[in-house]
Amino acid sequence: MTDRIGFGGRLATAFAERGRLCVGIDPHADLLDRWGLPDTAEGAREFGLRVVGAVAGRAGIVKPQVAFFERHGAAGYAALERVLAEARDARLVIIADAKRGDIGTSVAAYGEAWLTPGSPLEADAMTISAYQGLGSIEPVRRQAEAAGKGLLVLAATSNPEARPIQGAVLQESSRAGATVAGAIVSGVSAWNRETAAPSGIGSMGVVIGATVDLVAAGIEAADDSGPALPVLAPGFGHQGAEPADFRRIFGGLADGVIVSESRSVLAAGPDGIADEILRRLDLVGAARG
Ligand SMILES: O=C(O)c1cc(=O)[nH]c(=O)n1[C@@H]1O[C@H](COP(=O)(O)O)[C@@H](O)[C@H]1O
Numbered sequence: 001m002t003d004r005i006g007f008g009g010r011l012a013t014a015f016a017e018r019g020r021l022c023v024g025i026d027p028h029a030d031l032l033d034r035w036g037l038p039d040t041a042e043g044a045r046e047f048g049l050r051v052v053g054a055v056a057g058r059a060g061i062v063k064p065q066v067a068f069f070e071r072h073g074a075a076g077y078a079a080l081e082r083v084l085a086e087a088r089d090a091r092l093v094i095i096a097d098a099k100r101g102d103i104g105t106s107v108a109a110y111g112e113a114w115l116t117p118g119s120p121l122e123a124d125a126m127t128i129s130a131y132q133g134l135g136s137i138e139p140v141r142r143q144a145e146a147a148g149k150g151l152l153v154l155a156a157t158s159n160p161e162a163r164p165i166q167g168a169v170l171q172e173s174s175r176a177g178a179t180v181a182g183a184i185v186s187g188v189s190a191w192n193r194e195t196a197a198p199s200g201i202g203s204m205g206v207v208i209g210a211t212v213d214l215v216a217a218g219i220e221a222a223d224d225s226g227p228a229l230p231v232l233a234p235g236f237g238h239q240g241a242e243p244a245d246f247r248r249i250f251g252g253l254a255d256g257v258i259v260s261e262s263r264s265v266l267a268a269g270p271d272g273i274a275d276e277i278l279r280r281l282d283l284v285g286a287a288r289g
Pocket residue numbers: 024026065097127156157158159207208209232234235236237238239260261262263264
């Protein structure tokens with residue numbers, strides 16, 4: 001069933017009501033230890049449930065990093081399903097940080113897993129890579145549009161090793177002369193403008209690290225004729241970027257920025273996380289609305 005509000009609409013509501021902080025759910029082994037939990041699927045489940053409990057009623061968006069559950073095998077997936085169900089019940093916007101990508105027929109199976117309403121792994125949006133060509137993820141784009149879900153396509157990631165590849169300049173195609181990152185941002189922006197967006201934010205977005213120099217990466221601000229482009233922005237907190245700087249960092253893309261933090265929030269531990277979420281929300285406070 002099509003959700004008319006769509007990912008962009010749910011994001012706009014979350015921004016207006018709870019700010020734009022997204023809390024990562026990354027059950028690293030050392031964090032589990034700090035939280036007094038075992039490094040097992042049960043530990044990851046308990047960690048995830050407690051993070052969801054702390055976010056609910058404070059911030060509006062969570063981003064489970066799938067790999068930290070996947071490393072526990074089938075039991076890890078069962079744990080993730082529980083955490084996702086709890087986050088859905090709490091009406092949080094869920095971004096599955098799955099970073100999938102493949103040729104069309106295979107990538108569609110990923111879309112079914114993460115974006116199909118009723119799937120045990122159902123999220124509101126997923127991270128995806130287009131390094132097999134933007135066209136390779138078209139099937140997931142269609143699935144997302146039909147189900148009112150969102151895509152966040154890796155464009156310029158926060159890790160410094162990404163620069164030589166994501167900053168490489170295209171030789172052929174209609175986007176010759178653009179960097180890989182710039183071409184992904186302009187391609188996804190075009191998709192975003194084509195997607196019906198009843199709110200001011202669209203549902204097709206990108207991932208750009210807050211540690212990235214947008215000009216050096218060849219990324220131009222979206223043209224402002226359509227709905228804002230959702231921009232999942234990790235790199236705040238532990239990786240060094242300051243949440244309060246997000247407008248300066250993202251310039252013309254700032255309206256769609258999701259300020260994502262994992263370790264900087266999670267390191268507060270089970271007793272401190274609720275206050276830390278409120279503190280980080282205050283830092284991004286100017287962003288509300
Ligand atoms: O897609 C992501 O979320 C992501 C993209 C990126 O460019 N850099 C990046 O760090 N991430 C993820 O964002 C989170 C960052 O975690 P912290 O550095 O602890 O805030 C991790 O879950 C990463 O997998």
